[in-house]
Amino acid sequence: MMPVKTKVFDQIDQVISTLSTDNISEERKEILQPLADYIQSKTDAQEPIRINFICTHNSRRSHLSQVWAQTMAFYFNVKNVQCYSGGTESTALFPMVAETLKNTGFQIETISGGKNPIYSIKYAKNEPAVIGFSKKLDDAFNPKSEFAAVMTCSQADGGCPFIAGAEKRIPITFEDPKAFDNTPQQAEKYREKSFQIARELMYIFAQITT
Secondary structure (H helix, E strand, O other): OOOOOOOEHHHHHHHHHHOOOOOOHHHHHHHHHHHHHHHHHHHOOOOOOOEEEOOOOOOOOHHHHHHHHHHHHHHHOOOOOEEEEEEOOOOOHHHHHHHHHHHOOOEEEEEEOOOOOOOEEEEEEEOOOOEEEEOOOOOOOOOOEEEEEEEEOOOHHHHHHHHHHOEEEOOOOOOOOHHOOOOHHHHHHHHHHHHHHHHHHHHHHHHOOO
């Protein structure tokens, strides 16, 4: 399916246009397919699509996944998608994640500061902002039922064998860019991880027929 005329911010549009799914391995595509199938089944039934991306600390991979999934849903005109994120514990959205997204073209504002800042993350002029902050997976901000739980780290996947209210539990794990914190490679490695997540979510949403 070819994307419709997009209205994401120009810089984000340019980034998406450079992404290629050709180097996603067949093995990885098998891991991604259950989420695509879930989204397609909800689309076919004309039901709301709620996706909660879950990691241990809700600080890095789960937020990148939430933001890019919401962006790709809009980019490929897949309707009624609401993306969330949560952790097995609450910490804070790591500042390098916000910086990485900002450098990719997302408009980011800090709504409130403190130990767990709240960010407004916009990908398009007229679409609601993604609200980014660290929270437990069962936080009041997140859905309580009729959602897919996507496990973005192996620790949360192993530590949370049961997610209350989830219709489907889908492990799609990513390596943690935290390994490169406070190193000269930090910005590059966060950018690489962000683009990997974006590319794989593009692969998922590009195949949805509406």
